[in-house]
Amino acid sequence: VTDLLAGPGEFPGEVLLTWTATGDDGLVGTASEYEIKISSGAINSGNFAAATDLEAYINEPLPQISATLESLYVFGLDPAQTFFFALRAIDDASNQSGVSNSPSTMPAAGTLLDPDLGYNVYYGNLHSHTSYSDGDQTPADAYNYARNTAPTPLDFMAVTDHNHAGAGMNLPDYHLGLAQAAAANSDGNFVAIYGQEWGLSTNGHANIFESPVLYGWEGGNYDVFVAEGDYASLYAAVKANPPASYPPIVMWCHPQSSDFSNLAVTGDSPDVVHLITLVNGPAFSVATDESDIGNTGFDDTYQDALRKGHRVSPTADQDNHNSNWGASTESRTAVLADTLTKSGILGALSNGRNYATQDHNVVVHMSVNGHAMGEAFTQPDGATIVIEVIDPDGADSTAMIELYRGKTDSVTATRVAFNEGSSSFAWRETETFAAGTEMHYYARIRQGDAQQIWTAPAYVTYDVSTEVAQAADVVPPFSRIRFESVRPNPTRGRTFVSFALPARDDDVSVRVYDVAGRAVRTLLHDSLEAGTRTIEWDGRTERGEEATAGVYFLHLETGRHGNATTKMTVLR
Secondary structure, rough: OOOOEEEHHHHHHHEEEEEOOOOOEEEEOOOOOOEEEEOOOOOOOOOOOOOOOHOOOOOOOOOOOOOEEEEEEEEOOOOOOOOEEEEEOOOOOOOEEEOOOOEEEOOOOOOOOOOOOEEEEEEOOOOOOOOOOOOOOOOHHHHHHHHOOOOEEEEEEEEEEEOOOOOOOOOOHHHHHHHHHHOOOOOOOEEEEEEEEEOOOOOEEEEEEEOOOOOEOOOOOOOOOOOOOOOHHHHHHHHHHHOOOOOOOOOOOOOOOOOOHOOOOOOHHHHHHEEEEEOOOOOOOOOOOEEEOOOOOHHHHHHHHOHHHHHHHEEEOOOOOOOOOOEOOOEEEEEEOOOOHHHHHHHHHOOOOOOEOOOOOOEEEEEEOOOOOOOOOEEEOOEEEEEEEEOOOOOEEEEEEEEEEEOOEEEEEEEEEEEEEOOOOEEEEEOOOOOOEEEEEEEEEEEEEOOOOEEEOEEEEEHHHHHHHHOOOOOOOOOOEEEEEEEOOOOOOOOOEEEEEEOOOEEEEEEEEEEOOOOOEEEEEEEEEEEEEEEOOOOOOOOOOOOEEEEEEEEEEEEOOEEEEEEEEEOO
């Protein structure tokens, strides 16, 4: 590769790299992989190996067939620093090409998105048992142990005894448990939660927190009847009988995709089903030094639930059946809340602001365009995601941060980006989606000691009309025409072009030209008021044919306010 180019991207901290693919054998075929480097100084064959791997920032793409124009965005770079880049290709026999040229650039200027949204992080356990079902001692004992005896004391603890007599529950004991939780709760110091683990393992166990009533199917052993296995009725009953001061919350325990009526979405489930377990147990561990390791392997169920439309956030819990509440493993559910109060913790859980962690004190900050994990919002395009991992234990390192993306109601989440060996991650969506499409994004983080963390998703509905609506009737604080953005760029299909006018103009046109100066498509020719507008190019010529791969120029021309030009790339 001899034509590697580097230039500022579209948003602060971004760099866009472009180059022409080499082949597997000279200029023929397809190489097997790229090795891309980044440095603060020029890179050559002598220092290539010592330069930083780009995968500390973003994964390297797989090579395309020889002569294909390729591109890669690098995100999260310091806008005040100059960066140099270089790459080499490797074939299937591990032969390496020469080192490319080494272009340099400063990233796009501006302020980087801050992953820290200002929440406090509190750590707890949302699944445990006492002698009121098939565990040891009383809920009061459990809260005292978790708060004062566990080697890493918890900020909050839920005792969730089984709801049926077959596992030891008697109706009066359920209400005793609620009373003991109320007595043990100390807002600002420790949050004590009581609940029930409802159902049988054949159909799926669901925790229900702070419910004022016991749900059941055994004669004389319930406040509200719900037939075993009837989850639609359970969700309706939970919604109809909420805690007096807290939101109703259902958590799916150690879930399989066949549980809970095949993860069915019901009329009431969106209002109560907010949590899903990704780390569980070991239920009968006797460890008191956090030395056991919880069961995992629930990722597929998590992804199935999100695909089906559930908005569920992940938990990591110990499922204690012995007197070691909070002490059997390092597993914790981490909650992002303003205050350590019962209303603060349960409110955050009902809003999905939590993550599952096998590390007992790791802090994960995540922002999606200024929104927290668990939030749903609408924007025109290009969600920007930033993540920061902080572990107070100096020996713990971050091995990999992976980003998963799924399409709600139709497409299971898959990994779309990752980096390695870095405690921070930045990425922007460059795909375009039909208006009204909801995509969900979450991260899985792997630490150097093999512990894992799963964030809650953010749910982004794409609708370009939101940008147009926000821009309408606004007199912008500028005095010249300009292109605001071209997104995505490069593109493989649709592109949204935003531009700004300082005042009304009766002759405004936007046209696409190829590198030879030939007109390819007129996108707009109209009279426009002052403000910012967004138009779409579908990637086709005036004759309706797909524009070929290459570099194109967008030319904005006005009758009274001058002209502007910007460049974009089409990939095929």
